[in-house]
Amino acid sequence: MNKMHDFEASLQVLRGSETDITSEVNVIKTAVASANKRTAIRFQELNQKKFRMPLILGIGLLVLQQLSGINAILFYAGSIFKTAGLTNSNLAACGVGAIALLATGVTTWLLDRAGRRILLIVTSSSL
Structure with a gap:
């Protein structure tokens, strides 16, 4: 906020009147300057x-x-199960969500073990 004099005076009071704060002031100014830089592409x-x-x-x-149409399937899972004749279609839709959650956990574990490239190739080829 360009209140350097107030900043230095406050820091001097905080650290004590006999303490040399010049190095700490420089570190803080550098940190603030780097935080204000634009990092967006x-x-x-x-x-x-x-x-x-x-x-x-x-x-x-x-x-x-x-x-692949996965969004339509997930969004209308309840209706799809109801049309298929399931009595508790909402529970079946929750089951689909639970399986998706489980698959995400397994995939995350596999990513760490096998690497992203091979899994990307395998899943893309199965479409």
Whole structure:
């Protein structure tokens, strides 16, 4: 907030009138300056070579997810089970959610063990 004099005076009172605070002031000023730097990626920077491949892969994975129709199945699971003749379709839909949660846990464990690339290849080829 550009109140350096107030900041230094407050720090001097906090540390004591006989304490040298110059090194601490410099550390705090450096930390504040680095925290105020903008870390967001601008749209023009996405065209750089280092961002191109991860961006294409991420968008490709999202497109594959949308094309698989999984969102429609999850959103209408209760109606689908009801149409299929299940008496307790909401419980079945909760079962689908529980299985999805379990599968997420197993996938997370597998990611640590096998690596992302091989799992990505295997799951993409099964579509």
